[in-house]
Amino acid sequence: MSFAGPLRRSLIPRTSRTIASRYPCPKRRCFATATSATSEAPREPEGTKEVPMTVGDGGAGTIRPVRQRHGSDRLVFPGAVNSKFTNRLVFRQQDPSKAIDTYRVMDTEGQIIDETHGIDFDNMKEQTLKMYSSMVTVSIMDQIMYDSQRQGRISFYIVNAGEEGIAVGSAAALGEHDTIYAQYREAGVLMYRGYTLDEFMAQCFSNCKDHGKGRNMPIHYSSKKLNFHPISSTLATQLPHASGAGYALKMERTPACAVTYFGEGAASEGDFHAALNIAATRGCPTLFVCRNNGYAISTPTLEQYKGDGIASRGVGYGIDTIRVDGNDTWAVYKVTKEARELAISQQKPVLIEAMSYRVSHHSTSDDSFAYRARVEVEDWKRRDNPITRLRKFMELRNWWDQEKDTQLRQQLRKDVLKAFNNAEREKKPAISKLWEDTYDKPTKDQQSQMQEMKDILERYGEEYDLEGYEGGKNGVVPKR
Structure with a gap:
């Protein structure tokens, strides 16, 4: 029993096979070239120049693959899609005379x-x-x-x-x-x-x-x-x-x-x-x-x-x-x-x-x-x-x-x-505003904190000047 057929087919993920089957013929051929282990991409003439490629469309997906052609005079790579090769070793520096206008x-x-x-x-x-x-x-x-x-x-x-x-x-x-x-x-x-x-x-x-x-x-x-x-x-x-x-x-x-x-x-x-x-x-x-x-x-x-x-x-x-x-x-x-x-x-x-x-x-x-x-x-x-x-x-x-x-x-x-x-x-907001808007409804912990604050103000109210706040010491209202 031979497993060569099933294994060779499984090298291409199912999702990729599904996408490939929807493409028109030219794109299917391109896909096959990129995924086949036996076929070899046709050679380009020596010195072929690359043209600038669009490699993405702002998150909607790759428009076309980035491919380094044989004999190209420049680097075509996802990290640099159109960088010419040079034999001059030069570190790029800022040119003060060419500042942005x-x-x-x-x-x-x-x-x-x-x-x-x-x-x-x-x-x-x-x-x-x-x-x-x-x-x-x-x-x-x-x-x-x-x-x-x-x-x-x-x-x-x-x-x-x-x-x-x-x-x-x-x-x-x-x-x-x-x-x-x-x-x-x-x-x-x-x-x-x-x-x-x-x-x-x-x-x-x-x-x-x-x-x-x-x-x-x-x-x-x-x-x-x-x-x-x-x-x-x-x-x-x-x-x-x-x-x-x-x-x-x-x-x-x-x-x-x-x-x-x-x-x-x-x-x-x-x-x-x-x-x-x-x-x-x-x-x-x-x-x-x-x-x-x-x-x-x-x-x-x-x-x-x-x-x-x-x-x-x-x-x-x-x-x-x-x-x-x-x-x-x-x-x-x-x-x-x-x-x-x-x-x-x-x-x-x-x-x-x-x-x-x-x-x-x-x-x-x-x-x-x-x-x-x-x-x-x-x-x-x-x-x-x-x-x-x-x-x-x-x-x-x-x-x-x-x-x-x-x-x-x-x-x-x-x-x-x-x-x-x-x-x-104008008066300051009521003390209860401290606990509002964090959750849709006050949590049990918040209710407990508000009750504790209310108790403190009732016992030691003379220690706190709350006349400038809405409701004064009664501005702390535990909400159920």
Whole structure:
């Protein structure tokens, strides 16, 4: 009895035989060539050159096999699909004279320098005014909230000074169904999308009207209505989330993209590399917007990494990448708009590196003059500013003047202070909020903890000042 027949057939897995039987004849022949132990692939003429091959389609499966032809003048391998052979031993190094360019639409005086921008400014007056108002509002809110932290009225704050153009310019180019994963200098994104001053203040004061119910640090905003996911203190954790969200949008065939913001310091985290790699290999429609502001807390970028900024990393991962002047609001808008269309239409990620010097301290816990010269900061403030540049743009078109600017700033300051005072007077969330939303229903352990807390407050209530909390000591309600 011979087993040669059955064994030879079993060398090809059943699933592969099933797939092969469905292919048209040419592909079946290719499959047979790759799996047969006896047949030999036909030889190609010496010196045959390879053409670039597409080896994958963003996770949907391999389009065609990668095959090294006989006599080829280049390497064709899954790890390098079109690398020419050479007899020169040269280590590849960065060429400082060939750094990635930085895209601009207008200069520091508001003059348009890219006549091919394709932006219909004549029909964007109202949108421009909204962008400018959003940026000015953020800057005024920053000043008031920074001072309030110094007075002990809130516990923490991070300002957006010098980077308002990145947040607002990009937000203006996004769709309402795009989902946002931010870091902590994207107040302008929320402001432009419709987050109210009352919502900003409620979060910073952690009062009963805060969407997060007072369980997060100030400036860690969130808005389900605006598709803005809660901000996390931990650097770069939002990046893999954005890759996953982009992949989900792709699988659902939703014409939208995921957008994530981060600083160049966060790009030194492992999550950055994991996020870019999964987005590239799975073809996730995700926009990675890096705010390269020169410093990661107290570490200058020159000490953080070698190479040509963050943009060079995107190229390394096979991601469409562009560097843009972050102080040029229109350049950020144009780049984001084009990147969004590219991500959605071609189902692929895009990396945007926006360059904008951080003129503020990292946070209210930081004194940046301990690691950089004050004259350096003042020089950047005087040299360029995204708000001033957009204002000059509007003045050149007679859309704006000093009187209008003064009136706007006075009114916005009143609006911010009104929201500030209202939020400060609101009570803190009830103590029971500490245990809510972790599970659908409180567990037995949580119920026991709440009962224990209630007993302690009833016995030692005079030791705890709970007048500022909803329900006071009665705000602890064990739920069954």
